[in-house]
Amino acid sequence: MKLMTAALGAILGATMMLVSVAAVAQDYPNKPIRLLIPFPPGGGTDFVSRIVAAALSESSRWQVVPENRPGASGNLAIAQAAQSAPDGYTIVMGQSDNMALGPYLYANVGYDTIKSFVPIIQVSEAPLALVTNASANAPNRLANMGDLVAKGKAGSGISWATAGNGSMGHMFGEQFKSVAAIKLLQVPYKGAAPAMADVMGGHVDVAIMSVPSVLPLVKGGQLTAVAVTTAKRSAMLSTTPTLAEAGVKGVEAGIWLGLFAPAGTSPAIVARLNAEINKALQQPEVREKIINGGATPVGGSSADFAAFLLKDYEKWGKIVKESGVKLE
Secondary structure (H helix, E strand, C coil), X not given: CHHHXXXXXXXXXXXXXXXXXXXXXXXXXXXXXXXXXXXXXXXXXXXXXXXXXXXXXXXXXCCEEEEECCCXXXXXXXXXXXXXXXXXXXXXXXXXXXXXXXXXXXXXXXXXCCCCEEEEEEEEEEEEEEEEECCCCCCCXXXXXXXXXHHHCCCCCEEEEECCCCCXXXXXXXXXXXXXXXXXXEEECCCXXXXXXXXXXXXXXXXXXXXXXXXXXXXXXXXXXXXXXXXXXXXXXXXXXXXXXXXXXXXXXXXXXXXXXXXXCCHHHHHHHHHHHHHHHCCHHHHHHHHHCCCEECCCCHHHHHXXXXXXXXXXXXXXXXXXXXXX
16 A cells, blocks of 8 residues: 555656646746847857847747847856756857867856756857958958968968957867968957958958858958868858868868757756747748858757767867867
8 A cells, every 4th residue: 555655646746747847838938038149249150149039039929039248259158148047038059169169278167068058959050261351452462272371381470360269260270270380370359240350451361250250241242261161162152162172181160059058947948949949940031041141050859969069079178188278
């Protein structure tokens, strides 16, 4: 009798938990959801984040409010999200720079990529692009990879604008410098937009940014895309060679974006967010906007994203350790 009572109690407890989880998911959301964006307006992360926020608001009738929180190479917004209540009302657009690199580069980054978050969904992936001033009147114009490498081997080398210390562009630059045997001075900015402005203004030689960040300015004739960093060319920069095609082999990288919730967020809420964002990413007009912006929509399950994240985190951890780069 006691065993039967205990068994019934366990079944009742499990049933109540399932009912409670279902109730949480059914009631969610009942107020606006903040989507933190780690960089200023005008860059690739902002571009994709706002497309997703608008599509999610329209398709689900939820109120999703994008909020730019730049600072500390993008780590500020990630740390803020990690410290937020795990109720599904604060999510963050993480990406390679912060989630794969930040904790290895900074002693006190304010979060742990694996322990501080629940991965919701991978949103997109894109190559990085090396861009230079497109003006024919630009002093020492670098029109192709040959020009860039030649300047890197002469004098003081090239100045290399990135989205910040510890960004993917920074670490890629360390690899590129070694493989191409050039002198390279990294110039960190608080995001893609101010970095590209200084390339166009002639203050730095090169910027290394995601294709979505640079595409409008390349199409507008203000920047020249010298190369992309992935094994295959970008569909939206089809005439731009890969680094290997341009003569620099042995170094590749891409950048991904994905949504995260603070650790402890209800699995039911995460599942609901994943389902609604997948629906949004499958809409033809949303896919077209992201693709035309230079990225590729991804989607998939939370489990898929968690597995991808762990693999990428371990890969970049090895690269950072081998580089010896540490930031404060």
